[in-house]
Amino acid sequence: MASTNGLVPITRAFLSSYYDKYPFSPISADVTRLTNELHKISIDLQKGTTSPLSLPEGEKILLQEAETDPPHKMDENMWKNREHIEEIIFLLESSHWPKSLQQQSTPEDVELARVLRQLKDKFEVVLKVVESFQSKNSNNIFNTVMTYMPQDFRGSLIRQQRERSERNKQAEVDSLVNSGGTIRDRYALLWKQQMERRRQLSQLGSATGVYKTLVKYLVGVPQVLLDFIRQINDDHGPMEEQRQRYGPPLYSLTKMVINIRLFLSLSWWRFEDFKLQKNHISVLEEAVQVYVSELERFLTFIGEVFANSPFFLTAEEAGAIEGPKNDGYSETTVAAGKTHEVSLTVETINSYIAWDFTLLQGKISTDIGFSVEHTGSSGQRTLILPYRRYESDQGNFCTVMPGNYRLVWDNSYSTFFKKALRYKVDCIPPVVEVLPSTTVAEASET
Incomplete structure (x- = not known):
């Protein structure tokens, strides 16, 4: 083993x-x-x-x-x-x-x-x-x-179970073919059997189902x-x-x-x-x-x-691979034809809205749409950052209006490719300088 x-x-x-x-x-x-x-x-x-x-x-x-x-x-x-x-x-x-x-x-x-x-x-x-x-x-x-697996009777039991299961599956296919089943019928059955293999593999992992008789023998696995x-x-x-x-x-x-x-x-x-x-x-x-x-x-x-x-x-x-992800970033999957958005409510002007995002799936699906929009108290919408497609992007801007800001990642143009998105969004309030007390006093006496 x-x-x-x-x-x-x-x-x-x-x-x-x-x-x-x-x-x-x-x-x-x-x-x-x-x-x-x-x-x-x-x-x-x-x-x-x-x-x-x-x-x-x-x-x-x-x-x-x-x-x-x-x-x-x-x-x-x-x-x-x-x-x-x-x-x-x-x-x-x-x-x-x-x-x-x-x-x-x-x-x-x-x-x-x-x-x-x-x-x-x-x-x-x-x-x-x-x-x-x-x-x-x-x-x-x-x-x-x-x-x-332990190289003893426990492994042998698992192998015997698999061989028996595969023989039964082949017999099921042969029976379908002999009864006049079509190619389509046969592959529907083959896929059903493939999902059954998955289920059995999962059952082995939790020692349930067809493997429940092995639970007490899985000590050492x-x-x-x-x-x-x-x-x-x-x-x-x-x-x-x-x-x-x-x-x-x-x-x-x-x-x-x-x-x-x-x-x-x-x-x-x-x-x-x-x-x-x-x-x-x-x-x-x-x-x-x-x-x-x-x-x-x-x-x-x-x-x-x-x-x-x-x-x-x-x-x-x-740990080395996962480590960088424990820093405030979020991950989501944007389905084909869908969007993902983050809304931020800003009450004070001169706040900074910042973002940092990238796609996780490498070089196959290369980009995703991104834009930022503001909605005021009256419902009027203003485009802050026009739509553009990116592989990754970092950016920020200083707000000049209070209200709601929507950051939108758009995958609606994709027919069937999902996009795995890793992102971080912050709203940083304006920094207010506090004058020393002596300065305040001097200013009030002027």
């Missing part, structure tokens, strides 16, 4: 410092461009050429998903990408092509069939990459946890390990730093693969009366090439980051 003496679980502040060493090169601008192009073509496909047609239910669901933001969980996005890759492979099977395309009666159809087979090969390769990444990441976490596995996936725990730092590029890839699938699905639906044009096929080919290369690049990068990230650090390291 590895020693945990003097160690504490990783913290969000530690991960912020650690991730600073691993900046991810921005996702290609082609991802957004091609996603938008595919979405525009898909909208044209559903409109029809002469008369509107009712959109099939499956395509309605897919279109709705394409027009909403991806979930704010990295592992859920991994499952989403994997699901849509499988759905695309299904569409690219020659047996699922439109009937006229299967016949390949024209040179154009023969060329399109060749392209589709190549695209199918690319998706089959990247599907294996995603599956391998998920498997390695899951095993790495479990094996690291087990490294700190390091408390730091139990603390770690109980809180690692909390909504505002350490992994939130990972989501905010590396989530946005993955979310963009999720949007892209959904739109690739939407384009193919609608193209098959309208194939007989809306023949694919050469420029549409070119967009599809480029989109698949960009998606596959960017997803593989992201998974290679994030896999190395995860593999090298420690689960524990010394109390001294944690």
Whole structure:
């Protein structure tokens, strides 16, 4: 059993410092461009050429998903990408092509069939990459946890419980498939099972649920390990730093693969009366090439980051990292499309209002809007500091009017990126000089 003496679980502040060493090169601008192009073509496909047609239910669901933001969980996005890759492979099977395309009666159809087979090969390769990444990441976490477990029957019981649980989960999936479940049904079940794994990991940390029979045997299991596995996936725990730092590029890839699938699905639906044009096929080919290369690049990068990230650090390291935060600063998350504001009531002119803020998520989401506004007793509003977007800023001004001052951080322009904000705001009253008593007396006699 590895020693945990003097160690504490990783913290969000530690991960912020650690991730600073691993900046991810921005996702290609082609991802957004091609996603938008595919979405525009898909909208044209559903409109029809002469008369509107009712959109099939499956395509309605897919279109709705394409027009909403991806979930704010990295592992859920991994499952989403994997699901849509499988759905695309299904569409690219020659047996699922439109009937006229299967016949390949024209040179154009023969060329399109060749392209589709190549695209199918690319998706089959990247599907294996995603599956391998998920498997390695899951095993790495479990094996690291087990490294700190007593190497006796207690660890064996945990391993046996996991193996039994995984066998049951696979049997559940097999039963669903054998009963005619769709790819969508299967992935809904797989995600449900993933959340069950999280719950069981948390139960191990608190020695409850399926692990309650082990409570009296957990003596000797390091408390730091139990603390770690109980809180690692909390909504505002350490992994939130990972989501905010590396989530946005993955979310963009999720949007892209959904739109690739939407384009193919609608193209098959309208194939007989809306023949694919050469420029549409070119967009599809480029989109698949960009998606596959960017997803593989992201998974290679994030896999190395995860593999090298420690689960524990010394109390001294944690204190050194956390220390600067114990100085009057506050932290908050400004949701996409929302604002955060601080109101200060000033009764005396010549007071100073000062601020100091910065974003915590590093180089992925780079800025946030900021402005200052005054409201007088009559309700009249005056803009003190015009809106501008910053990565960080320090500033102050001297008030010339009493009333209410609102400091507003604005993330309303963001579609789905949250911003982690660290800030400090002060209102410093004017300094009144007190004259010495002798001076006061002399002044009154004058």
